[in-house]
Amino acid sequence: xxxxxxxxxxxxxxxxxxxxxxxxxxxxxxxxxxxxxxxxxxxxxxxxxxxxxxxxxxxxxxxxxxxxxxxxxxxxxxxxxxxxxxxxxxxxxxxxxxxxxxxxxxxxxxxxxxxxxxxxxxxxxxxxxxxxxxxxxxxxxxxxxxxxxxxxxxxxxxxxxxxxxxxxxxxxxxxxxxxxxxxxxxxxxxxxxxxxxxxxxxxxxxxxxxxxxxxxxxxxxxxxxxxxxxxxxxxxxxxxxxxxxxxxxxxxxxxxxxxxxxxxxxxxxxxxxxxxxxxxxxxxxxxxxxxxxxxxxxxxxxxxxxxxxxxxxxxxxxxxxxxx
Amino acid sequence: xxxxxxxxxxxxxxxxxxxxxxxxxxxxxxxxxxxxxxxxxxxxxxxxxxxxxxxxxxxxxxxxxxxxxxxxxxxxxxxxxxxxxxxxxxxxxxxxxxxxxxxxxxxxxxxxxxxxxxxxxxxxxxxxxxxxxxxxxxxxxxxxxxxxxxxxxxxxxxxxxxxxxxxxxxxxxxxxxxxxxxxxxxxxxxxxxxxxxxxxxxxxxxxxxxxxxxxxxxxxxxxxxxxxxxxxxxxxxxxxxxxxxxxxxxxxxxxxxxxxxxxxxxxxxxxxxxxxxxxxxxxxxxxxxxxxxxxxxxxxxxxxxxxxxxxxxxxxxxxxxxxxxxxxxxxxxxxxxxxxxxxxxxxxxxxxxxxxxxxxxxxxxxxxxxxxxxxxxxxxxxxxxxxxxxx
Amino acid sequence: xxxxxxxxxxxxxxxxxxxxxxxxxxxxxxxxxxxxxxxxxxxxxxxxxxxxxxxxxxxxxxxxxxxxxxxxxxxxxxxxxxxxxxxxxxxxxxxxx
Numbered sequence: 001x002x003x004x005x006x007x008x009x010x011x012x013x014x015x016x017x018x019x020x021x022x023x024x025x026x027x028x029x030x031x032x033x034x035x036x037x038x039x040x041x042x043x044x045x046x047x048x049x050x051x052x053x054x055x056x057x058x059x060x061x062x063x064x065x066x067x068x069x070x071x072x073x074x075x076x077x078x079x080x081x082x083x084x085x086x087x088x089x090x091x092x093x094x095x096x097x098x099x100x101x102x103x104x105x106x107x108x109x110x111x112x113x114x115x116x117x118x119x120x121x122x123x124x125x126x127x128x129x130x131x132x133x134x135x136x137x138x139x140x141x142x143x144x145x146x147x148x149x150x151x152x153x154x155x156x157x158x159x160x161x162x163x164x165x166x167x168x169x170x171x172x173x174x175x176x177x178x179x180x181x182x183x184x185x186x187x188x189x190x191x192x193x194x195x196x197x198x199x200x201x202x203x204x205x206x207x208x209x210x211x212x213x214x215x216x217x218x219x220x221x222x223x224x225x226x227x228x229x230x231x232x233x234x235x236x237x238x239x240x241x242x243x244x245x246x247x248x249x250x251x252x253x254x255x256x257x258x259x260x261x262x263x264x265x266x267x268x269x270x271x272x273x274x275x276x277x278x279x280x281x282x283x284x285x286x287x288x289x290x291x292x293x294x295x296x297x298x299x300x301x302x303x304x305x306x307x308x309x310x311x312x313x314x315x316x317x318x319x320x321x322x323x324x
Numbered sequence: 325x326x327x328x329x330x331x332x333x334x335x336x337x338x339x340x341x342x343x344x345x346x347x348x349x350x351x352x353x354x355x356x357x358x359x360x361x362x363x364x365x366x367x368x369x370x371x372x373x374x375x376x377x378x379x380x381x382x383x384x385x386x387x388x389x390x391x392x393x394x395x396x397x398x399x400x401x402x403x404x405x406x407x408x409x410x411x412x413x414x415x416x417x418x419x420x421x422x423x424x425x426x427x428x429x430x431x432x433x434x435x436x437x438x439x440x441x442x443x444x445x446x447x448x449x450x451x452x453x454x455x456x457x458x459x460x461x462x463x464x465x466x467x468x469x470x471x472x473x474x475x476x477x478x479x480x481x482x483x484x485x486x487x488x489x490x491x492x493x494x495x496x497x498x499x500x501x502x503x504x505x506x507x508x509x510x511x512x513x514x515x516x517x518x519x520x521x522x523x524x525x526x527x528x529x530x531x532x533x534x535x536x537x538x539x540x541x542x543x544x545x546x547x548x549x550x551x552x553x554x555x556x557x558x559x560x561x562x563x564x565x566x567x568x569x570x571x572x573x574x575x576x577x578x579x580x581x582x583x584x585x586x587x588x589x590x591x592x593x594x595x596x597x598x599x600x601x602x603x604x605x606x607x608x609x610x611x612x613x614x615x616x617x618x619x620x621x622x623x624x625x626x627x628x629x630x631x632x633x634x635x636x637x638x639x640x641x642x643x644x645x646x647x648x649x650x651x652x653x654x655x656x657x658x659x660x661x662x663x664x665x666x667x668x669x670x671x672x673x674x675x676x677x678x679x680x681x682x683x684x685x686x687x688x689x690x691x692x693x694x695x696x697x698x699x700x701x702x703x704x705x706x707x708x709x710x711x712x713x714x715x
Numbered sequence: 716x717x718x719x720x721x722x723x724x725x726x727x728x729x730x731x732x733x734x735x736x737x738x739x740x741x742x743x744x745x746x747x748x749x750x751x752x753x754x755x756x757x758x759x760x761x762x763x764x765x766x767x768x769x770x771x772x773x774x775x776x777x778x779x780x781x782x783x784x785x786x787x788x789x790x791x792x793x794x795x796x797x798x799x800x801x802x803x804x805x806x807x808x809x810x811x812x
Contacts, residue, residue: 037789043794093384103376104394106376107374140385540721547728
């Protein structure tokens, strides 16, 4: 067993909560609206992310979920893992379905046909359903500035549900079943699509990146998204032990390393202003993140060095944005 | 009753949607449907219709948003045509088994390629198995009537299925016709507010669109199929009620001057106008032909088609699209299939006409009759004939 | 509660195949997926709830005495709790039937 336990010495997030100096359950919603019996893989950090997102959202929501891992593991007829209203229609349209729900709830509330209370419409999808096939529907929904509308991308960095094919959100160098490493390939040959900045470019009130390895930070950002009135976009890195080829018990560790190396920085864009809670000057080297992940096993030291340079450059660019 | 008013047929549809007091419209522009949703957006902008109008970025998202709004219990409408219907196609197949009572007007237009904006039925026929109720209207008055009826049918607890009202693009959508509107009070009496069986609301959480394993999928399809077929009786009942209210009664299959006819034309949609005109002319010339109109295409009115067509010697089906690689047009293929089980079998001819809006004047309709009679004399005929084709 | 899927006739299905029992997935016990199970040494436990917080399967619960335990009917044996426990009170051990 890996002995990496740095939960108490995590220097990246400076919230009291994510360092667990206080008793965690008292600080969050005790209700589990994502039920036991869901069929996510062992150690699925996306299931964990869904659990915490729902805790932060509370009961007064409706969810439109894209086809994908979360849809399949949570809704094998006649069973459902959802204790909140949930609908799945297709792969590329979670944002459109959620915008239809938002419009429907708005008009029915106005006409007095449903109780006069705020209900948030949530669109959720994986990285393929967001940054690839669902990008058009998402862009449309964000551009229309729906109120009480939040979209959450659970990014596990490939099409995991169909067997680990690359998406535009797969990181450079990762081997997948459609970006395999080989004699003439080092795996994924393109840099991860910067979906949060694309979302931010729609001039919506709130955009944030998050990771289920930092559940309190994730929950806080979800609550900010709710408070922003919408539309809001949360991009949540969701470690996939199956697709990343890591042991199931290391999901949380690798999520933290993604953040601590600066590969997946946590930041917010509030009304166009970039903010980072903790600027991470002393980042861990990316090699710590790559080590032990089967999808990066083939990378050479040169590959890793060039990725390190790119990660540093991207991080500096992000820092500059937070200083503007 | 109200007075007759002249109006573009697309606007009649919008007026019907307004009188149905829809809650949500999610639409994307495409010719020749655009006038419908343009007028609806004006009605919303002017406060004449209290609805949310979502300007979606594609037809796929239009139907997806419709699914979302219908699922929360809102009365939902959209319109499209051609390529737009094809882009919706995936979601059409999701909406029906989820039993979301959305109403969709299709201003029928040809599918590309070659690109063309004019009318035929290739768009809807490409989606004929999507499990929606499908009606074809012949004129503006019927379009108005059927649009209001569509909401009532779709939302009936015994039905709960989405409905497509097919109107021929341009031929109907862009012409000005007279119609008699129905008073708002009468519409309200006929069409109460939507009272959904299940809705997406936190006060009573449900899961919609769960996935089915092979152990259960077959049962879900049977349930959908039975619901679609059982909607037939409700549709007839609602059309009869509309008839009592307005004096205009609709039936799934309708006959025109067939009493003493050996030979009948069979049409769907606006073709019936020119065919009725031709039938009248031919009868003046001593040829006793008639017309059978198929109004309800899904569920296909099997018993009505058999009991009607078994009476005739020759059935001349006029299809407005070709089922490529099959044996003709989809309507004729379906009729031939249905008549296989009839105790008396007419000769069935198939004519493909009016592709991409090509004009089909009365003399060509009469020509259809003569082509069939010549073939009969020779004792053999083709699977289908393309009307007006330059060889 | 829902029946096993192979017992449904088409007439048993709800309209639109709606599932109207929220969270009825609890009838599906994922506990038999595991080969290892978490074992808690309460003498080391500081009751910080990290195990509870990071469980993707909602399989950790707090007992009345304030200590934590795993609901073995649902625990898939992923080992996250043991890996994340800051006081090292959880160990993954071969499942005992």
